[in-house]
Amino acid sequence: MALDRRVRLGPFLVDENGGITPPRDEDARFTLRWRGCVMHAALRALGEDAAESIELRMLAVLGRVPSSAEASGEARNQVLTRLREANREASGNLRLGLSADHRVLMRECRAFAAPLTSRALMAEVTGFVLGVAPYLDFAAEAGVAPAGMAKT
Numbered sequence: 001m002a003l004d005r006r007v008r009l010g011p012f013l014v015d016e017n018g019g020i021t022p023p024r025d026e027d028a029r030f031t032l033r034w035r036g037c038v039m040h041a042a043l044r045a046l047g048e049d050a051a052e053s054i055e056l057r058m059l060a061v062l063g064r065v066p067s068s069a070e071a072s073g074e075a076r077n078q079v080l081t082r083l084r085e086a087n088r089e090a091s092g093n094l095r096l097g098l099s100a101d102h103r104v105l106m107r108e109c110r111a112f113a114a115p116l117t118s119r120a121l122m123a124e125v126t127g128f129v130l131g132v133a134p135y136l137d138f139a140a141e142a143g144v145a146p147a148g149m150a151k152t
Contacts, residue, residue, distance in 0.1 A: 017115075020115055020121065021045060021114050021115045022054065024045055027042040029041065034132075035133070035136055037060050039132070040058070040060075044057070045114070052114060053114055054111065054115075055110070055111050056109070056111075058109075058124075058128045059107050060106040060132045060135075062104040062105070062132070063104050063144035064101070065083070066143060066144075067102065078143070079142050079143045083096055083104060083142065092131070093110060094106060094108050094131055095108070106135055
């Protein structure tokens with residue numbers, strides 16, 4: 001009978017070969033900030049066996065669409081129209097969305113065979129960050145307020 005030699009390192013379980021998996025009962029999450037944009041990543045075990053496959057979900061908060069109190073209806077509609085156009089042009093699994101509080105969100109979801117190496121995880125997160133870069137520029141040009149700038 002083989003012993004389970006996985007150890008907990010932050011939100012991850014690490015095996016004897018350096019492979020990482022999320023715990024079975026919770027997501028392994030972490031957050032980063034790049035160019036003023038908050039990005040979240042979460043790993044989730046898929047299937048009945050936690051070692052079967054892993055889903056990586058990434059989310060970037062690009063900013064906030066101005067409220068009707070902050071911008072004219074026409075300016076606000078132009079921002080929303082440009083965001084819809086950008087979503088249609090998004091490549092791969094990248095998708096733009098609008099939250100209930102009018103934050104502009106960019107999401108991507110991918111599945112991998114488990115375990116995932118830390119190098120592979122960082123490569124995927126870096127690819128997401130670099131994929132978000134043009135949308136940060138686009139959001140600023142479209143009139144989206146930077147995250148944290150909304151009046152509350």
